[in-house]
Amino acid sequence: MGAQHLDKTNLREELxxxxxxxxxxxxxxxxxxxxxxxxxxxxxxxxxxxxxxLDDKPWGRVVTAxxxxxxxxxxxxxxxxxxxxxVIGVVCFALGxxxxxxxxxWPGHQNxxxxxxxxxxxxxxxxxxxxxxxxxxxxxxxxxxxxxAIDVYLLAGMIFALIYAGLDILSPVxxxxxxxxxxxxxxxxxxxTTLTTVGYGNLIPASNVGMTMAMVEALFGQxxxxxxxxxxxxxxxxxxxxxxxxxxxxxxx
Numbered sequence: 001m002g003a004q005h006l007d008k009t010n011l012r013e014e015l016x017x018x019x020x021x022x023x024x025x026x027x028x029x030x031x032x033x034x035x036x037x038x039x040x041x042x043x044x045x046x047x048x049x050x051x052x053x054l055d056d057k058p059w060g061r062v063v064t065a066x067x068x069x070x071x072x073x074x075x076x077x078x079x080x081x082x083x084x085x086x087v088i089g090v091v092c093f094a095l096g097x098x099x100x101x102x103x104x105x106w107p108g109h110q111n112x113x114x115x116x117x118x119x120x121x122x123x124x125x126x127x128x129x130x131x132x133x134x135x136x137x138x139x140x141x142x143x144x145x146x147x148x149a150i151d152v153y154l155l156a157g158m159i160f161a162l163i164y165a166g167l168d169i170l171s172p173v174x175x176x177x178x179x180x181x182x183x184x185x186x187x188x189x190x191x192x193t194t195l196t197t198v199g200y201g202n203l204i205p206a207s208n209v210g211m212t213m214a215m216v217e218a219l220f221g222q223x224x225x226x227x228x229x230x231x232x233x234x235x236x237x238x239x240x241x242x243x244x245x246x247x248x249x250x251x252x253x
Contacts, residue, residue: 069093
């Protein structure tokens with residue numbers, strides 16, 4: 001009886017330890033699997049939260065650069081990007097992280113620190129293109145493909161936010177009217193309210209270039225949702241019409 005009780009105790013302890021192991025294994029499998037755009041979506045939300053919460057912290061840019069670079073690498077990997085694209089992504093990720101780190105450790109080298117957002121912006125564009133190509137290559141619209149389209153939409157908001165931040169650096173006048181020193185959170189907030197055409201009106205571009213870019217973003221946001229995302233949702237679980245010829249016929253190998 002004592003041995004049997006001991007076996008049951010060991011079994012319960014083993015079962016208690018299995019769920020975390022299965023959970024970690026499932027997370028690793030999800031990170032390695034193709035078309036894990038739900039994971040990319042979660043990482044994008046974490047990037048936004050980190051950029052908004054840590055913007056005023058000395059190491060906030062370093063943490064944000066690391067998270068954003070990791071998100072882009074996951075997006076490239078899950079989109080089955082080519083080896084060459086992955087190598088470029090890793091190199092840009094390292095450069096972006098190092099420039100952000102230099103900007104914190106050596107405040108006098110602010111010009112080097114400003115290269116980080118430029119590198120991140122280029123990586124975001126590459127990630128968008130790779131995800132779009134992956135979506136186009138699929139014959140059947142799955143939930144992951146729809147999530148991939150949403151990822152592209154959210155990445156576009158980040159790209160425009162970086163464009164606005166770049167215009168603010170290059171322009172002799174502040175980007176926003178009545179805001180002498182805009183923060184990263186201000187640019188992200190303005191970008192996503194413009195992309196979704198919410199338009200609260202508390203932040204207004206001061207230059208014609210800024211207003212033009214804001215209008216381009218608003219038009220892109222609406223056209224993309226109406227044409228691309230809505231079309232993919234309507235074809236959810238179906239074979240896309242222009243891809244039907246690529247599927248084998250009944251009885252064909």
